[in-house]
């Protein structure tokens with residue numbers, strides 16, 4: 118028995134995965150050529166698995182802001198926000214995010230993961246109850262582990278089940294805190310926020326919504342699904358990340374809570390880690406300005422997502438429930454998913470392989486993420502390749518319209 122023998126099953130699973138071709142957890146891009154293209158294994162590939170929803174990683178204004186900030190303020194802050202790690206730009210970014218959401222205050226964190234960890238573990242105390250959607254992201258589950266509160270899971274997107282579980286708590290002391298998401302990261306389905314907000318109003322609770330995948334991709338102002346569904350005033354805390362639509366790294370929480378500032382000296386994942394480096398803060402401020410001033414970014418990612426989703430659904434793929442910037446293809450089994458993902462990469466299309474236990478309902482998924490930066494031609498190419506691989510592996514059952522060799526000619530040289 119060695120220290121790591123507890124991971125023997127994990128090792129065996131990884132070996133089985135790698136035997137299918139590549140290790141999906143060890144993909145190494147030799148060059149990132151743009152928001153939508155890279156070089157992998159010596160060949161160009163199209164990026165359809167990056168969460169770069171608005172393509173801002175290569176935006177000129179974001180890069181310029183990042184460069185000028187690193188030149189002016191150095192490479193890192195070397196300290197926590199409550200010590201030496203608060204610069205003028207951290208405060209400015211918090212003001213900009215709060216204004217973007219029309220909320221009183223914001224706190225920024227070093228990652229989106231830490232934003233969930235920090236907020237949830239701090240506001241949910243020993244006598245409180247956390248009611249979380251069963252399909253919540255790992256950062257929400259980990260936040261629950263860090264919190265002293267009672268943890269109650271409700272069925273995915275089921276406001277009725279939430280109401281039932283809240284009802285059982287009647288008469289018990291403590292605050293009820295509901296946590297759910299704007300768009301769920303595996304199947305790309307939206308949170309049932311109208312129904313959940315209704316339950317919150319009727320039964321009395323605090324509501325936290327993680328808009329990690331919906332900031333920039335949903336809502337006319339790009340504020341996410343809460344904006345889109347008209348429930349922003351019911352939400353007590355919006356959590357989000359800078360690592361997807363904003364093309365950088367970091368996380369945030371916005372709220373109208375009057376005592377919000379108190380969290381800065383109570384929230385351990387905020388206090389006991391170094392603050393975001395200046396270059397990141399600079400680029401995020403620029404990215405937020407881009408989103409605020411250019412509605413076409415959101416419109417484009419929605420148009421591109423709709424195109425890919427509808428075409429794949431029409432071909433016969435089992436897709437997620439609605440077209441969002443995450444388009445998931447449900448594979449018949451784990452082995453087919455692994456082969457599918459490898460064949461796509463062979464043909465120059467990078468997607469995410471998502472397997473149980475990280476997926477809802479033990480599904481094996483090919484998870485595509487779509488960007489505003491994808492050109493029509495890139496979507497057409499990816500589509501043709503995905504469909505051809507679907508036919509080759511028997512996931513789609515009718516005759517091929519194009520062979521894989523013909524389709525491969527579309528990949529950029």
Ligand SMILES: Cc1ncc(COP(=O)(O)O)c(C=O)c1O
Pocket residue numbers: 228229230231233254256298302327329330358359360361366367368
């Ligand atoms: C719903 C959700 N919340 C939080 C996070 C964590 O964000 P980050 O990767 O920026 O730490 C993710 C990351 O994928 C996510 O999907």
